[in-house]
Amino acid sequence: MKALVYVDVGKVEIRDVEKPQIESDEVLIKTKFATICGTDENISEGKFPAKTGVILGHEASGIVEEVGKSVPNMKPGEPVICAPYLVCGRCLPCRAGRYNVCMNRKHLGIEVDGLFAEYFKLPGYAVYPAPPGMSLEEGALVEPASVAYHAVRRTSPTPSDSVVIFGAGRIGLLVLQSVAAFGCQRIIVSELIGRRLPLAEKLGAHRVVNPQNENLKEIVKEETDGKGVDIVMEAAGIPETIAETVELVRSAGKICLIGIPENPVEFDFMTLVRREIDIVTSDASLIGYEKTHELVAKKIIDVRPLITHTFHFEDISKAFEVAKGQEALKVLIEFPD
Ligand SMILES: [Zn+2]
Ligand SMILES: [Zn+2]
Structure with a gap:
């Protein structure tokens, strides 16, 4: 064969x-x-x-x-x-x-x-x-699809949770639909490749952001009365976005890491610990x-x-x-x- x-x-x-x-x-x-x-x-x-x-x-x-x-x-x-x-x-x-x-x-x-x-x-x-x-x-x-659904399930989302998803690529779009399947409605998707954003909107994002043109941090503040989102799903695997997760999540919120960066990432552990943010990871x-x-x-x-x-x-x-x-x-x- x-x-x-x-x-x-x-x-x-x-x-x-x-x-x-x-x-x-x-x-x-x-x-x-x-x-x-x-x-x-x-x-x-x-x-x-x-x-x-x-x-x-x-x-x-x-x-x-x-x-x-x-x-x-x-x-x-x-x-x-x-x-x-x-x-x-x-x-x-x-x-x-x-x-x-x-x-x-x-x-x-x-x-x-x-x-x-x-x-x-x-x-x-x-x-x-x-x-x-x-x-x-x-x-x-x-x-x-199972990779994405498993990652989302690891964060036990509830319908009232607000979520930021980094990445609207293959896994990001499946993460988005999985988050929506858990009933979440406030879902912000951040993606650098502009042509992917309309599809993210169609598949359930209530707001899409191209961080090249817009300030994601400001948008998250605006959408959450300055508190930060309940959950951040990182599906881009870029060191900068992984580092940024901690700036977007509320105190006692959750970060889920799915994307795998090629290089070590600098991370603000001080904020992570002081605000009791949970990090969960997800593989396969x-x-x-x-x-x-x-x-x-x-x-x-x-x-x-x-x-x-x-x-x-x-x-x-x-x-x-x-x-x-x-x-x-x-x-x-x-x-x-
Ligand atoms: Zn695969
Ligand atoms: Zn075994």
Whole structure:
């Protein structure tokens, strides 16, 4: 079968590889749709390490091709969505239901073969039926939607909370819809790329700010009677915006860090401590959390407006080029029947 392989630092290419053989606890899936994530781009550019020879990709949907003997309740032909990492089920975080930070976690497309391939395999626990009302195009985006929803859930928002979201990119727009799904109505989105702001408005932001032209701090003051917002969600991963979170949140408010900066960040810990601000962090997703599947299926988290481009698998290198541009949000890859 054909697969996109990480050959060496900064070099990826489509190669002919063996079709995966499944063990009794695994499922073989015929890939239907996949999406390109920032991690894939960083690996392809040599900015993020991956195992040499690994098949890239970790966001996809597909059709069950073969089911291992010990996998319950699954049959060939079934449309499915997937969690993109392997967990041990035995470490403390796993046992506490926080398997997204399993101490023995292995990521698809980084340490083990991913799913930019005609077929891929996963343990049964990482494969879920696509719920009614969800297309497989949407199914490929359940993973990033779960990343966003998980991050928001970590802050336990209530409908009266005011929220600032840094970033209206792929994750930021999903964070926005997740915050809205919790009933929050006062949501301010800050984004430097101006053309993303109308979509943020359409997807639930009550105010959008381009910090190049407007003073976010003043706007937050104005919107909150000078108090600061209840929650700041940082999905941009820029050192300056991470540092700024502490200036926007009220005393005893919450900051959630999702974006990952490339460099260390200077942070005002004095203010953080003196005002008892909680910092929570969020990594990966609890994709098995069925609430997210339901929210995507019901378009409460609508992933469709995020799909800006579609390419056939054979044109995946072109797709990577487009995904790096500012015009792209999610680039969808369609696999042959
Ligand atoms: Zn991803
Ligand atoms: Zn574990």
